[in-house]
Amino acid sequence: MSSAACSLVVATRNKKKLGELLELLAPEGFALQTLDDFPQSIEVEETGETFAANAALKACEQARVLKRWVLAEDSGLAVDALGGAPGVYSARFSGEGATDAKNNALLLEKLAHVPLEKRGAHYVCHAVLSDPAGNIRAEAVGRCYGRILPVAAGSGGFGYDPLFEVIEYHRTFGELAPAVKRAISHRARSMRLMLEQLRVLRQAGAFA
Ligand SMILES: O=P(O)(O)OP(=O)(O)OP(=O)(O)OC[C@H]1O[C@@H](n2cnc3c(O)ncnc32)[C@H](O)[C@@H]1O
Ligand SMILES: [Mg+2]
Numbered sequence: 001m002s003s004a005a006c007s008l009v010v011a012t013r014n015k016k017k018l019g020e021l022l023e024l025l026a027p028e029g030f031a032l033q034t035l036d037d038f039p040q041s042i043e044v045e046e047t048g049e050t051f052a053a054n055a056a057l058k059a060c061e062q063a064r065v066l067k068r069w070v071l072a073e074d075s076g077l078a079v080d081a082l083g084g085a086p087g088v089y090s091a092r093f094s095g096e097g098a099t100d101a102k103n104n105a106l107l108l109e110k111l112a113h114v115p116l117e118k119r120g121a122h123y124v125c126h127a128v129l130s131d132p133a134g135n136i137r138a139e140a141v142g143r144c145y146g147r148i149l150p151v152a153a154g155s156g157g158f159g160y161d162p163l164f165e166v167i168e169y170h171r172t173f174g175e176l177a178p179a180v181k182r183a184i185s186h187r188a189r190s191m192r193l194m195l196e197q198l199r200v201l202r203q204a205g206a207f208a
Contacts, residue, residue, distance in 0.1 A: 009070045016158035059129060077090050077122075091103075119149075153174055155174055156173060
């Protein structure tokens with residue numbers, strides 16, 4: 001499992017997301033590489049209207065270029081009072097030059113007059129595994145439910161985490177320990193389902 005041809009490329013340009021994915025996948029014994037290992041890796045445009053479509057674009061287009069197995073995910077926040085927005089636009093909610101701080105500020109502004117009991121939201125993570133030819137070989141979806149607080153709490157995680165209060169804990173992912181996020185987040189749930197499929201594929205010799 002140690003040669004480059006056997007390895008799995010975890011494809012994301014978001015360092016915080018990459019950190020979480022590596023922590024979830026690394027203990028499972030796969031030889032993981034990142035886009036930093038491939039100077040020829042491309043920027044994939046997220047032109048899809050669904051998490052599934054964008055995850056497929058990120059995995060399959062990169063796989064065709066790299067000629068490697070590629071795992072990618074598209075994730076985001078769906079807010080009930082905003083009809084599911086920002087959704088697939090979560091990373092670019094505040095437009096050109098968006099940052100986590102600007103996105104959070106815009107979210108608070110849009111929910112300014114929404115009472116606490118109507119601030120339900122959930123994170124979604126849709127993961128896709130592509131083979132080196134660019135064919136989808138596995139998919140998995142994970143969700144995590146909570147609500148958007150009117151004031152940020154904590155500095156852990158990334159993105160909307162300081163505003164996202166997790167239903168099970170009544171704390172935001174900004175406040176909760178990384179180990180909790182690793183156990184119950186949308187990404188954790190998606191990766192648990194993906195890992196089941198990765199193990200089956202590995203057993204069948206797919207990565208050999
Ligand atoms: O596309 P890649 O390169 O993977 O990196 P990205 O940050 O653009 O990733 P997405 O397109 O999947 O958009 C995800 C956005 O959704 C939000 N998001 C997703 N998961 C999150 C999490 O665990 N905590 C906080 N915000 C999250 C955050 O704004 C992310 O930038
Ligand atoms: Mg993106």
